[in-house]
Amino acid sequence: MRWPTVEHASDLADDDLAKIVWEKTKRPVARGEAGHLRELGSVLTDRHATAVERARSYERSLAHLMRALALSPGRDNVAQLLELLNEQRTSTTSPGLRLPAIASFLAEGQRVADLAELVFDGRALDRPTELRACLFHELVLRGVDIEDFLPLRFWPLGRAGYHPLSWLPVDRRAFEVDADFPSRSTHGGAGGMDTGIPGEGRMDPPVPRTTVRSALRDTATSERYEQVTAAVTAGGWGACGAWVFDLDAPAAPEDIPALLPTLPLGCLDGLGSTDRFEIALRPLDAVWRLLFATASMGGMYSDGAHGAYGRFAAWQSLAGLTGAPRSADADEVAQRALHSTWFHFEADAEWFHNEIYDYGLACLSPDRRRLAILAATDTD
Template identity: 60%
Template sequence: MEYAKDDLQRLVWGQAEQRAAQGDASYVRELGSQLSDRHAAAVEQVRNYERQLAHVVRVLAITPGRDSLVQLLQLLNEKRPTTTSSGVLPRFVASLLAEHRQVADLAATVFDRSTWDQLDELRACLFHELVLRGVDIDELLPLRFWRYELPGWHPLAWLPVHRRDFEADVDFPSRSIGGSAHGVPTGLPAEERVDPPTPRTSKRSTLRDIATKDVHETIVAAVKAGNWGDCEASVFILDEAITPDRIPALLPTLPMPCVDGLGPTDRFEIAVRPAAEIWRMLFATASMGGMYRGGVQGAYGRLWAWRSMAGLSGAPAGASAEEVERQASRSTWFHFEVDAEWFHNDIDADYGIATLSPDRRRIAVLSATDTD
């Protein structure tokens, strides 16, 4: 028997315990069955509302004109949607606005805290979206003041307020009301190749991975943020300093999952890369995410790319952005691909990064795959 909503609620609280005590367990089970069906229907209805709300937010964010921008801010400020749908999160809305709106309009409207007092997270994300797109915050008064209004405990407060040189050539998604397109540039370049000759040695290195849990989590921060399929990190300390030209031959011999089973003639390709290209790859990984997963957008993508650069370059825990940049610029960076079982070698879904520290006695490795 199908009960009306109010009747079902009354029976659950008024008769379930009594009927069970009387031995009528099938009656109680039937109540549970109806509740389960209605719960599933309600969950699906919530998902429908979330999809519809995300579409409305996207339409307002992308549609040109000040009125659509004001209406969007009013909606977000008054209703403060609690949904976890990625299309309504402040970081996603900020990314859309930075892509489609005039900077002057955003500075004058979004950063007006006296009107929109509930949108600090949106402002924090939008600020760094604009920085990454080359906006000089010193030229716009609302942006210049915002850096002083963001609380020091906020994660994004750690980031530099001006775009650094190696952040200048990054990739952003292209989005419309109906869809989006993006990709992570992980292909190995033809220039600066330093592939070791084959056959390579089959002798394994005696070095041991000494990465602590904290260091491991720092190195893989960008890949984790992008919700890729799998990732690994390793750190090796050398007995003596070595020159960068010895890294290509050493890497395939290290005890790492990403090179397990690699034979002397299996493909191992590697190139020396500028820090800017490594940062670009890490940023795209975190900000745009994997093939079937959403990333964390520009502001938090910037944060987690910096975190991974810090871990790979060996910057000390708690280092400032300036210290990380200095350490990264003095390190030697490599990008590699391997025909080993750990990697699947799908297009734009696998890469390896290795870093030789400035003192040339520390090697850090990050391997990432978007095929799980």
């Protein structure tokens, strides 16, 4: 078989081009053939780029169509969307086609009664477990009482125990009540979060602060680091950090504002004794809302993890900050969080962008001998 010219190869059908490539590569490349193979490779590279862009275009259109069905109220819209999901034959990379996103759209746009019957009814066995798991927690976070809907009431009893979301509580805890959600339409949406430090509960230390560095050392393991930063990672923020310190003696909450700037924290490197460092005591519900918004709505260049996985990531961060053991269930994490003391801080240190989204959280354990810190920053 003769080598085709670039012009000839460009005109060949995909199958014919594949046959030539197969034929010419059955044996080791001979002297003088490398250039011909490179030319065929150029043709294939161009076709691949065109095909990828075409696939992305299809995905964008399909994602928009599914979003419209999910957000437009109506039982038939839900039914047709579910049928379409069952017909999906390939995996996709478009965020709008992922089941956590679709579950979030459905929870925002549809009647709970329709969702309970069409998605969770025991006869609808072909519904994806992932969709059900995500939608269940989207509804719980929005204040739906699962006792009011029989299919929802029975879902936790038969849910897949191996699914990561099965770790979460099936009821909305008191500190989760005021979760923030974006408001979306078929053509756009509005959302966002306020990471600014509040005026109430302020405990800013006097300046100039001491320049003496603490001798305490970070004891966070890689596993604990990943757990503490789970919410920020899920939200796709620009940078985050986590530190854990075992204190030499119990520390009172009023000791923390002066202690924090002296610790070996990468997020406070270079902070001068008179540079801005602001800190406030915060209730658990405010801390959880901040973690949930971080994970669920994402940063400047991320759509976030949406409600279900945003909830999971926020709880994981709570578990890490409170020092819960790996075997801890949600009830134990909640008890640890409720009995801990929480702080929100900001600083004019170089690590923080101080442009769009920035915050630091600190958790003092109930015995006051452990201090865990999470820092997060994002910008455009």
